[in-house]
Amino acid sequence: GDSVTQMEGPVTLSEEAFLTINCTYTATGYPSLFWYVQYPGEGLQLLLKATKADDKGSNKGFEATYRKETTSFHLEKGSVQVSDSAVYFCALSDWQSFQKLVFGTGTRLLVSP
Amino acid sequence: NAGVTQTPKFQVLKTGQSMTLQCAQDMNHNSMYWYRQDPGMGLRLIYYSASEGTTDKGEVPNGYNVSRLNKREFSLRLESAAPSQTSVYFCASIDQGKVQYFGAGTRLSVL
Numbered sequence A: 001g002d003s004v005t006q007m008e009g010p011v012t013l014s015e016e017a018f019l020t021i022n023c024t025y026t027a028t029g030y031p032s033l034f035w036y037v038q039y040p041g042e043g044l045q046l047l048l049k050a051t052k053a054d055d056k057g058s059n060k061g062f063e064a065t066y067r068k069e070t071t072s073f074h075l076e077k078g079s080v081q082v083s084d085s086a087v088y089f090c091a092l093s094d095w096q097s098f099q100k101l102v103f104g105t106g107t108r109l110l111v112s113p
Numbered sequence B: 001n002a003g004v005t006q007t008p009k010f011q012v013l014k015t016g017q018s019m020t021l022q023c024a025q026d027m028n029h030n031s032m033y034w035y036r037q038d039p040g041m042g043l044r045l046i047y048y049s050a051s052e053g054t055t056d057k058g059e060v061p062n063g064y065n066v067s068r069l070n071k072r073e074f075s076l077r078l079e080s081a082a083p084s085q086t087s088v089y090f091c092a093s094i095d096q097g098k099v100q101y102f103g104a105g106t107r108l109s110v111l
Helices: none
Strands: A003-006 A011-014 A019-021 A023-026 A032-038 A044-050 A056-059 A062-065 A075-077 A086-093 A101-103 A107-112 B004-007 B010-013 B019-025 B031-037 B043-049 B064-068 B074-078 B087-094 B100-102 B106-110
Touching (some): A003 A086, A003 A101, A011 A019, A019 A107, A023 A032, A023 A086, A032 A062, A101 B043, B004 B087, B019 B087, B019 B106, B031 B064, B031 B074, B043 B064, B043 B074, B074 B087
Antiparallel strands (some): A003 A023, A032 A086, A056 A062, A062 A075, A086 A101, A086 A107, B004 B019, B019 B074, B031 B087, B064 B074, B087 B100, B087 B106
16 A cells, blocks of 8 residues: 655754755555644644655745655755754655545654754 | 634543544535544544545544534544543545645543
8 A cells, every 4th residue: 555654753953954854655656745744732734745746845945856766755944943843744645545645654853943 | 714623622531431522624625534643653544534424434443433414524433432542633624736734633541
């Protein structure tokens, strides 16, 4: 079945450092890919998405590119802020699975001043 | 602009007790979902409802039942709670662009 693998955390960075969180996927169809973010005590909210190969999703300084050849969707940000501290989830949605999301296990990001 | 509303936010049960988690969305979405979140396991799908009047099992349905009461509301019931059901439960609905919108969650402890 479909699956998502993302790097284990926590990822600990200083403010203004460069961030990469790796995500790879396995899917039989042509999935859409997502990054969701969860702030403490809250539900998940969409950070960015990409629906086809070579698409780049971006939002709030975060970017991720849909790489079909490497089945990856790595999350990057050039300069993190303390307010970016959260748990980040990579997810996919395959048209065959009726829009069900398959999530990775989440990566906690801790940014210190 | 409520989005997805879940009640209650916190609940403590004793083993064998029953309860219903409520979820309502005001975005006129057709499909709704229930997930559970456990440490190190991400979110796992319990049940989903593609449209009003239909429900289907997800990855971990055992011990749960659901009701799609109308287009807005999708409830999750634990008939006889077990400690293994201690978790954080999230309800979500989906828009036409495949983006899921989540509630704030219900933290459930079963003693």
